[in-house]
Amino acid sequence: MKRVQVLCNENRSYRAFMSSPREYEVMEGKSTLSLSLNQHTCLCNVWQLTGIPCRHAMRAILHEGLDPQSFVHEWYLVEKYKLAYGHSIKPIPDQDRWPATEHPTILPPVIKRGVGRPCRNRKRSDDEERKGTRSKTIKCGKYEDFGHNKATCKGGAT
Template structure:
């Protein structure tokens, strides 16, 4: 309840967009300085950044890097095209970041709950947490692995027999395969 009330007080002084989004738009405007925009038709731009060239459409609110479509906030390429066009960058941010949508999210009230002593009595039995039993013996140090997981082994390579030179067994369990001599 307190959180909702403090948020209501905060958003009264906000403008069109939430403050974090406004800061993000300002950062993107600064980052767009490394880009150059060339108009191909009204609302359609070709933005060059370093060696890459991206197509930006202000009419459809799209950029070839897909950041604008995914987040709803214009990317730095789109910012360069918006600034070249002379438009307000905040006007092309999606409405989900507006103060009106924020107000709609937090406009509901939560009714205060009385103290537990004031709750009405019920006929249902009280539900208690399960009784915890400690297992017998010392607890495991290693976690129990699933059936599909690889088991942890001490040896990092396969065993080589010192008697015959074959792999897969040692000198003690050698059945007398080919000898080294």
């Protein structure tokens, strides 16, 4: 219920336009998203994934003057929660009482340490971008010459 309240307040800058009965186009800045109140779908897919209307759908629901909580999926009802967790869960016995199996015991892999100090930089994959490297050319800040810097400058090109 709190999430629905927050969504009702978040979408004040959106504008909803009815394209057909219970079908809307909602403008969010320069982008336009289409949604269906009949099928409980929105182009952003948040409504389909979570079961809670997204902010675009909430704008259309409020535009039509309907109750937003009636569009929340039944998963979130208290009755469904009680049905899911109403049965007792039997405890698992201690590991000593587990039945024996004929399958071999799976052991963790052997850790193989390399020789020398470990590498400080992580190994990057082939498709990953490499770290940038500095140029080898030094430029003087005083005379704008290459080959030395401002601290070692002796008054001109070296």
